[in-house]
Amino acid sequence: MVNYKDLGLVNTREMFAKAVDGGYAIPAFNFNNMEQLQAIIKACAETKSPVILQVSSGARKYANQTLLRYMAEGAVEYAKELGWEHPQICLHLDHGDTFELCKSCVDFGFSSVMIDGSSLPYEENIALTKKVVDYAHQYDVTVEAELGVLAGVEDDVVAEESHYTKPEEVIDFATRTGCDSLAISIGTSHGAYKFKPEQCTRDPKTGKLVPPPLAFDVLEEVEKRLPGFPIVLHGSSSVPQEYVDIINSHGGNLPDAVGIPEDQLRKAAKSAVCKINIDSDSRLAFTAAVRKVLAEKPGEFDPRKYCGPARDEMTKLYKHKIIEVLGSDGKAL
């Protein structure tokens, strides 16, 4: 048994309380390799932004859960080296699907876990979530739950159709489970293809796809019923067109990739939404930078020469999200 407090990590309780009061959102960035983690920590240290480092099931398979946990521990020390005196870093399990997995993360030093019972019938989701909450809270580990189904593909999370969260269920769910935050479905979606072209309109000037707006009415109904309760948005990458263009003009093929416009996320961050998950955008930044270097310098074979620029591009992206979209800069001095 390792307690996260001994690793210098924090849970989400205070982060979220401050974010709800302050009208901003905490970035939740997924990581599965060293360059990505370096970029996240550098961006957060330079902007003094609290951060949630997320480990998904795909990341655990790719990089090994033990190694990722030690990397997060190292990240705290790295942050201090960069001059961030009091780093506020949370290590979070993304989309935990069983009690056993959540327990193993709690026992192993994670400071927060998500139990995703959203695909289960309502009562089973409550029972599973409550079991995880009862265990995690003994160690002051915070728990994120999910109500409603997001469309899209993220690692093993695959859903064809989305079902918006039913606001009439949230009070009962939050009360009976005791969860610390709630992921809801209001039209965000996992992956780089969040919407099919037929769900979008086309900008007559640029010919680019314009996605349907998020269901802010559902969010408002949830907020009304659970005032001040921390709400989470998954699948909130914007799929920046400049990265898609670089990828496509350097041998890639991502036709009609489309994400959530940043002005909508900005609006959400000012509300009770206090955790916004961003993963695909950093994958796009990484891939665009690597493709560019390899296309321009075909003789290059030192991974540091293309992973380095990829890391710089991700750092730029994370800082942009923190300062321009989430408003979390300067909140962890």
Ligand SMILES: [Zn+2]
């Ligand atoms: Zn997710």
